[in-house]
Amino acid sequence: MQILGLFAVILTLYVVHATEHFREQFLDGDEWRSRWVNSKHKSDYGEWKLTAGNFYGDAETDKGLQTSQDARFYASSARFEPFSNEGKTLIIQFTVKHEQKIDCGGGYVKIFPSSLDQTEMHGDSQYYIMFGPDICGYSTKKVHVIFNYKGVNHLIKKEIKCKDDELTHLYTLILNPDQTYEVRIDNEKVESGTLEEDWDFLPPKKIKDPEAKKPEDWDDRAKVDDAEDAKPEDWDKAENIPDPDAKKPEDWDEDMDGEWEPAMIPNPEYKGEWKPKQIDNPNYKGAWVHPEIDNPEYSADAAIYKFDNIGVLGLDLWQVKSGTIFDNFQITDDMKEAEDFATGTWGATKEPEKKMKEEQDEVKRKEEDEKTKEQDAEADAEADDEADNDIDDGDDEDEEDEEDGLSETDEDEAIAKDEL
Numbered sequence: 001m002q003i004l005g006l007f008a009v010i011l012t013l014y015v016v017h018a019t020e021h022f023r024e025q026f027l028d029g030d031e032w033r034s035r036w037v038n039s040k041h042k043s044d045y046g047e048w049k050l051t052a053g054n055f056y057g058d059a060e061t062d063k064g065l066q067t068s069q070d071a072r073f074y075a076s077s078a079r080f081e082p083f084s085n086e087g088k089t090l091i092i093q094f095t096v097k098h099e100q101k102i103d104c105g106g107g108y109v110k111i112f113p114s115s116l117d118q119t120e121m122h123g124d125s126q127y128y129i130m131f132g133p134d135i136c137g138y139s140t141k142k143v144h145v146i147f148n149y150k151g152v153n154h155l156i157k158k159e160i161k162c163k164d165d166e167l168t169h170l171y172t173l174i175l176n177p178d179q180t181y182e183v184r185i186d187n188e189k190v191e192s193g194t195l196e197e198d199w200d201f202l203p204p205k206k207i208k209d210p211e212a213k214k215p216e217d218w219d220d221r222a223k224v225d226d227a228e229d230a231k232p233e234d235w236d237k238a239e240n241i242p243d244p245d246a247k248k249p250e251d252w253d254e255d256m257d258g259e260w261e262p263a264m265i266p267n268p269e270y271k272g273e274w275k276p277k278q279i280d281n282p283n284y285k286g287a288w289v290h291p292e293i294d295n296p297e298y299s300a301d302a303a304i305y306k307f308d309n310i311g312v313l314g315l316d317l318w319q320v321k322s323g324t325i326f327d328n329f330q331i332t333d334d335m336k337e338a339e340d341f342a343t344g345t346w347g348a349t350k351e352p353e354k355k356m357k358e359e360q361d362e363v364k365r366k367e368e369d370e371k372t373k374e375q376d377a378e379a380d381a382e383a384d385d386e387a388d389n390d391i392d393d394g395d396d397e398d399e400e401d402e403e404d405g406l407s408e409t410d411e412d413e414a415i416a417k418d419e420l
Contacts, residue, residue, distance in 0.1 A: 018333065019083070019333050020331070020332040020334070020337060021080055021083055021310070022078070022080040022313055022329060022331040023330050023341070025061065025327065025328055025329075025345065026050055026064055026065065026327065027060070027061065027063075030050065032050060032065070036048075036076050037078070038076045039077070039118065039121040039122060040119045040120070041119075041120050042075070042122065044073075045073055046067055046068065046069040046072030046073065046319070048066065048067065048068065048076060049068045050066070051064075051325065052064070053066065053097060053099045054360070055353060055357040055360055056353050057168075057348065057349025057350060058349050058352070061348075062168070062353070063327070064095070064327025065325065065326045065327070066323065066325045067323060067324050068323075070319070070321055070322050071319075071320055072318075073123075073316075073317070073318050074316070074318075075122060075316045076314070076315050077112070077312050077315070078313050078314075078329075079114070079118065079311060080311060080313070080331070082114035082311035083310055083311075084306065084307065084310070085175070085306060085307055086177070086303075086306045089174065089175065090307075090310075090331070090333060091172065091173070091332050091335065091338045092175075092330075093171060093329075093341075093342065094109060094326060094328055095328040095345070095346050096132065096133060096169055096171060096324060097167065097168040098324050099166045099323050099324075100321050100324065101166060102135050102164070102320075102321055103320055103321050104135065104136040104137060104319075104320040104321070105136070105319030106132070106318060106319065107132050107133040107135070107162075107317070108130055108133060108144050108317065109130075109313055110127040110313070110314045110315075111129040111131075111312070111331075112125065112126075112312035112314055113126075113128060113307075118312065121314055121316060125316070126148065127148060127314070128310060129146065129148070129173070129175075129307070130144050131143075131145055131171070131173045132144060132171050133163065133169075135164055141164050143160040143183060143185070143191075144156075145173065147199060149199075149201045149304060154199045154200060156198055156199060157198055157199065157200070158198055161190075162185070163185060163186075166357065167353060167354060168325070168346060168349070168353060169185060169346075170185065170328070171183075172184040172187070174335070175305055176305070177305060179302065179304055180192065180194050180195070181193065186346075187339070187343075187347070195304045195305060196304070201301070202299070202301060202304075203297045205294070205298050206292040206295060207292060207294075207295040208291070208292055209291045209293045218285055218288050219283040219285055220284070220287055221281050222281060222284055223278040223279065223280065223281060224278065224279060224280075224281040225276040226276050226277045227276075229276040229277050231274045231276075232274075235271055236274075237269045238270065240270075241265060241267045242261070242262040242264060242265075246262035246263050248260040328345040328346060
């Protein structure tokens with residue numbers, strides 16, 4: 001009994017410690033509309049639709065919000081009980097499927113303070129965190145990790161590549177109270193580090209000493225000219241010389257054409273500009289390193305990671321070609337809970353989805369092959385018809401020649417009879 005009681009206490013402590021602040025899987029049909037608020041800041045925002053898309057692992061559980069209109073801004077958000085992540089891990093994860101072969105558009109989420117007016121959410125609305133993939137052309141295929149610190153948005157200094165295929169992918173951001181972070185794609189770590197090193201939240205700890213200057217006699221030349229090396233006497237040759245094989249044209253008129261001069265050609269004996277050979281500098285002291293001192297403007301901050309009033313998750317993005325599906329949103333402070341949720345959602349349907357996609361691609365490939373064969377057959381048939389027409393035209397010409405021949409013979413016979 002004592003053991004059971006102890007286990008119950010531990011379980012209670014775990015439940016109190018582990019909190020899932022937000023989860024959205026769109027499992028109740030159109031009821032999602034009662035939880036999500038569309039912004040009215042613009043009158044022409046794109047429309048969302050609930051669908052699992054053209055291929056999926058499960059027709060019901062894979063339903064999510066899909067962008068449905070090309071070249072539109074999209075702005076919708078969901079609210080939850082406000083909380084602070086002080087002293088706790090903050091985990092944000094969701095799935096994205098660009099089944100339209102996206103060419104340019106966002107696939108990220110924004111985490112806002114609870115003070116956000118959802119009906120007025122727009123691109124300049126201040127947020128806490130922006131996280132997720134962004135694709136535009138061949139050059140931009142990255143994962144945004146942007147944190148707001150003291151009213152300023154700071155972009156990560158590292159380049160994190162995102163997935164750009166048509167399948168569903170899981171994006172996870174882990175922000176720890178020790179000011180470390182981790183980014184996962186499909187449950188695999190793709191980047192990690194510290195907030196202070198990978199963002200410019202704070203001034204640098206060290207700066208170059210403004211009082212320090214390189215000594216005037218500091219020689220940082222690793223190589224110098226060899227003073228004993230002299231230019232050979234026969235070195236200087238003209239770069240171009242008159243063509244010895246050139247001859248003045250016979251019709252050259254100096255009064256009309258001026259004085260004739262042969263064309264110039266590259267001189268095979270030209271050696272270029274002479275330079276003395278290089279030797280090690282005996283006075284070389286190495287590269288001068290500017291001394292650094294502590295930056296008086298630097299002040300450590302152990303609360304960069306902390307956001308006091310987290311309360312809204314929003315989709316605020318632009319897409320040129322629509323078709324992206326967002327699903328399986330989760331905000332929690334427990335890593336195991338996040339991993340279990342990922343395994344039960346994306347992990348359970350990723351392989352069936354991939355199989356369905358491959359089967360569709362195979363059917364499409366066969367249809368295209370069949371269409372190509374039909375087009376080739378039609379082209380061959382047209383070629384045969386043209387060949388037959390050419391043969392028929394030849395036969396007609398032969399018949400005409402025969403008729404012409406017979407006519408001439410008949411005329412000769414008629415003339416011969418008349419003479420008799």
